[in-house]
Amino acid sequence: MLPIAIIGLGKIARDQHVPAIRADGRFQLAGAVDPHAQSDDVPVYPDLPALLAAGAPAAVAICTPPFARVAMAREAIAAGLHVLLEKPPGLTVDDVTGLESLAREAGVTLFTAWHSQEAAGVDAARDWLSQRTIEAVRVIWKEDIRVWHPGQEWILEAGGFGVFDPGINALSILTDILPAPLAVESAELEVPVGRSQPIAGTLALRSGDVPVSVELDFLHEGVQSWDIEIDTPDGMLKLAMGGAELTIAGETITVGTNVEYPRLYARFAELVARGDSDVDLAPLRIVAEALEVGVRREVEAFAFE
Numbered sequence: 001m002l003p004i005a006i007i008g009l010g011k012i013a014r015d016q017h018v019p020a021i022r023a024d025g026r027f028q029l030a031g032a033v034d035p036h037a038q039s040d041d042v043p044v045y046p047d048l049p050a051l052l053a054a055g056a057p058a059a060v061a062i063c064t065p066p067f068a069r070v071a072m073a074r075e076a077i078a079a080g081l082h083v084l085l086e087k088p089p090g091l092t093v094d095d096v097t098g099l100e101s102l103a104r105e106a107g108v109t110l111f112t113a114w115h116s117q118e119a120a121g122v123d124a125a126r127d128w129l130s131q132r133t134i135e136a137v138r139v140i141w142k143e144d145i146r147v148w149h150p151g152q153e154w155i156l157e158a159g160g161f162g163v164f165d166p167g168i169n170a171l172s173i174l175t176d177i178l179p180a181p182l183a184v185e186s187a188e189l190e191v192p193v194g195r196s197q198p199i200a201g202t203l204a205l206r207s208g209d210v211p212v213s214v215e216l217d218f219l220h221e222g223v224q225s226w227d228i229e230i231d232t233p234d235g236m237l238k239l240a241m242g243g244a245e246l247t248i249a250g251e252t253i254t255v256g257t258n259v260e261y262p263r264l265y266a267r268f269a270e271l272v273a274r275g276d277s278d279v280d281l282a283p284l285r286i287v288a289e290a291l292e293v294g295v296r297r298e299v300e301a302f303a304f305e
């Protein structure tokens with residue numbers, strides 16, 4: 001069993017990582033690092049040196065907000081630990097390629113874990129699309145920040161990714177299922193007064209000759225939408241619920257249970273066993289480009305309460 005620690009014992013760590021690690025016989029949850037969190041369940045240390053002093057694990061899953069991820073990963077790799085990076089894997093593409101080199105030199109595994117790529121409908125969607133002509137793609141990714149990220153001020157601050165925090169999940173699915181690489185043509189981003197990250201945005205992308213429109217909204221109340229629609233001459237393929245549900249030409253396709261995090265840990269265990277890394281930067285590249293070329297428009301101030 002591989003002793004593993006979680007760095008950043010927040011919402012996603014408690015909701016998904018802890019249960020997925022506990023359910024996978026190849027891992028043993030050895031502890032957590034978090035400056036303030038408490039747990040009855042797992043020993044929590046204030047920083048990585050304190051965790052290492054208590055007995056080094058073999059691996060860490062870094063589940064902090066993205067701005068803290070790369071520094072923690074550098075420390076972990078320097079300590080000889082295998083590293084799973086929650087998404088987004090870092091703030092910049094260069095940050096993560098730097099980690100990839102460090103991991104290679106240290107002989108440890110680095111895994112950029114894009115959980116939405118493991119959603120139940122994604123493999124079947126990719127297989128079906130690989131035999132078809134794609135005419136147009138639409139992403140409609142609209143959720144209520146107050147429901148899904150209550151009080152997470154960091155998300156709208158520098159390095160928080162704003163509406164790209166959920167939006168990058170859609171992009172990670174697209175980069176996985178579309179045959180041609182994605183490129184950004186234009187982006188319009190709405191940034192609340194006093195914040196640095198967008199709360200909504202529309203992107204025009206291309207995958208080869210295929211137009212890809214992306215609507216992102218973090219202020220959406222009512223029915224939430226994490227949908228991708230893809231037009232083909234054989235009908236529309238629709239991935240809904242973040243990739244968990246698949247319909248093709250109006251017919252529901254059976255895709256099995258949605259077990260994104262168990263699949264991520266299975267993949268991490270295989271990578272470690274083989275001595276390999278898996279570093280996928282394509283979704284981060286698109287977001288970096290959109291933030292770079294996007295036209296920013298200031299909108300009404302946002303407060304969680």
Ligand code: NAP
Pocket residue numbers: 007008009010011012013033034035036037063064065066068072086087088115148152165
């Ligand atoms: P969160 O609830 O704010 O949890 C982050 C935790 O990391 C907090 O306990 C935070 O402590 C701690 N932390 C901050 N800096 C740290 C450091 N240097 N060392 C150790 N711990 C540190 O955020 P979250 O929702 O879990 O999201 C974390 C990451 O997971 C994000 O990149 C997000 O995109 C990804 N994710 C989230 C979800 C979701 O549904 N929430 C789903 C999939 C992926 P303090 O609060 O004291 O700063």
